[in-house]
Amino acid sequence: MFKIKKETAVGIFVIMGLLAVVYMSVKLGNVQLFSDKYYVVKANFTDISGLKVNAPVQMYGVDIGFVSKIGLNQEKGVAEVSMMVLKEVELTDDAIAAIKTNGLIGDKYVKIVPGGLGEPVKPGDTLFDTQPAVDLEDLISKFAFGSV
Incomplete structure (x- = not known):
């Protein structure tokens, strides 16, 4: 044996x-190794406070991707966010990307509100309609000092 x-x-x-x-x-x-399930979509925001790489990207409350890269464009004065979106999700160029908060003090994520009449977004295209993150500290201070 x-x-x-x-x-x-x-x-x-x-x-x-x-x-x-x-x-x-x-x-x-x-x-993501050897995966071609996603394509890149970019968006420019004036404020992305609290958003991190790998944060979820959602549409209708369903995860459709994640944030892959965050950068700064000083010439335009914006934060550039690159997102990986599932290939089976078709976005149009009139879709709105917004930074939202999960719960009262939760993590930030990107919410995409689909458009309807625009042209389909190609890989690497940029969504132009964006809404920046809401700064809760700023809102609370305005409420506390009576300027709301």
């Missing part, structure tokens, strides 16, 4: 452990 040496058994165990770690890292990290 063939006996497996201890070194071989330990080596197989270590390799299986490393494969499990890589698999969990990809799954929990929301890493």
Whole structure:
């Protein structure tokens, strides 16, 4: 009968452990490897306070993608947000992108209100109708000091 040496058994165990770690890292990290399920849509906002990379993008309350990149365009004075949207979701160029809050002090996400009469958005296009994030601290201070 063939006996497996201890070194071989330990080596197989270590390799299986490393494969499990890589698999969990990809799954929990929301890493898109070899995937063409998404296309890029961009939007420019005057304020995106609290929005982070990997924040959800929703339409009708359903997740349709995520924020992939956030940048600053100082020439235009805007924050540029790149979003990965599922290919089966068709957006038009008159869609509205807004930064919303999940709950009272929750995380920020991008809500897309679909248009109806515009041209279809191609990968890499920019949505021009945007609504910036509402600053709750500013609203509370205005209410507290009576300027609302």
